[in-house]
Amino acid sequence: MYIDENLIEKLKKEQINLSKKLKLKDKKTLDEIKLVAGIDTTFTNIWENPTTAISCIVVLDIEDNFKEVEIVFAEKIIDFPYIPTFLAYRELPVILETYKKLKTKPDAFLVDGMGIIHPRKMGIASHFGVVTDEISVGVGKSKLVGKFEMPENKKFSYKPVYVDGELRGYVVRTKKNANPVFVSPGNNISVESSLKLVLKCVDKYKLPEPTRRAHNYLQKYRREKIDKN
C-alpha cells in the first residue's frame, strides 16, 4: 500500500478526533485491577508488504503469582507500512481480531508501544483504548517523542516524560542494568496510575509480565509456523 501526503493528513485528523475521546481519569482503582492482559504483535516477514501479522493476548492474574488465565492468538494479512506515529494503522487490525477471541474480561491491557507519549496523544495503546473503551497502558521499549532525563541505574527509579510541555508519562527502570521503558496512559487511566500499574506487573525481568509473556508465546508460535513451511 502506497501512502501519500493526503492520506497522512487525513490520518492525522482522525487521530486528533480520536484524541478528543480520551479519558485520562481512573475508571478503576488499582485494587480493582486484578486481571491484566499483555498484547504483542509480530510478523512473518517484516520486509514484504503485504505480510502476515500475528498477535497474542495473555491474561494474567496479578494477585495470584501472575497465573495465566487465558491466551489467544490471531493472524491477519496487513498492508500498511510502519510509519512513526501511525503504528496503530499497521497493528491495530490484528490486535482487535485477537481481542474479539477473549472469553475473559481483563481489568486492564498493557500494549507494547506508546500511549499518550505521542505528538497527538494517539499512540497504539491509546488508539486501542479509545476504540474498545478498555483501560489501557502503553509500554514502549524506546523513545518516540518527548523530553526527559535518564533515570538512575536502579530498579524502579523513573523520570517524567514531557510532550508539548505536558506530563505524558514516565521513563522507568524496570530492571537494573537494562534500558528503561516508556510508560504512559492509553485510555481510562491516569498518568500516575499507569505508572503504578506497570510497576505492579514487573517481576524479575525488564518487561512487565503480561507483555513479556505475550512476546514469548508469539516467538514460539512464529517459529513453529515457519518450521511447517
Add this chain to the structure above:
DNA sequence: GCGACAG
C-alpha cells in the same frame, strides 16, 4: 535546513 522517529 537538519536530524529524530513506538513496532
Add this chain to the structure above:
DNA sequence: ATCTTGTCGC
C-alpha cells in the same frame, strides 16, 4: 519488528 551464538560485564 527480524536475521543469530557466543561472549563480555554488572
